[in-house]
Amino acid sequence: MTPYHYVFLSVGMFVIGVLGILIRRNAIFMLLSIEIMLNAANLAFVAFSTLHHHLTGQIVALFVMTIAAAEVAVGLAIIVLLQRSRGTLRVDEVNLLRW
Amino acid sequence: MGVVAFTLFGGLLLAFMLLVIFSRHPAYAVLYFLAGMFCLSALYVMLGAYFVATLQIVLYAGAVLVMFLFVVMLLSLNEDTEGEGRKLARTAGAVLAFSFFVIIFNAIRGVLFSSPPESIAGVMGGVRQIGMLLFTDYLFPFEVTSLLILAAMIGAIVIGKGKMEGNS
8 A cells, every 4th residue: 555545544534533623512522633734644643654765754744643642632621621610511612702 | 545544443443433422421422432442543543653553542442532532521521411502503514514624535536545655654653753853853843842841731620629718
């Protein structure tokens, strides 16, 4: 299988993540969809690293994984605070700043 | 053999990700995501990125998804009965996602089904090779990442801590 097939798979996975963000209104599912998109980008990075026989793509994939973990930590803290203060995780109901 | 493995793990990966976004209960979604991470790690191994594959399992299965499950259990989240948006928003979202897929597919269609210039095997993504690059060429991003993790830790603790006494 050529690396291009992996890029195609990564595009499919990214679109599934976009679909998840657009149709789900629960904060945890939206965070999971963001993680799906990040992993799709990681797959594309590693596929292109194999294509060009250069390890840069894998190094960047490592950094993306680290940043994703840090971002999930902060995002989950925000979700916990949201549930505690608003009582709901639906992002449609967190609209105090909307005019 | 490679085709069978790629089709199996790729199909399973897409199926698990679809199950993640369409499942009702957040705990099930996290576990489907975990299964998808194992399939993704198998794909990394097939691409020759062994260190990335190992760290994928360690980081995602061991850290990120454990955090997700902790939060799901802490907040006692039940089935998300009214989780989806209105019907118009869902239809618009599906149309947008599909058109996005069509656009990106057309962008890479020219090279997608052509043969690659060289063989796929041979990029050794082992610990030694990644380490040699990580500590010479990419030393600065490596150190900055440690600062970023520190900032994320402090931020998560401050955000999740709640009210502090004596704070107006």
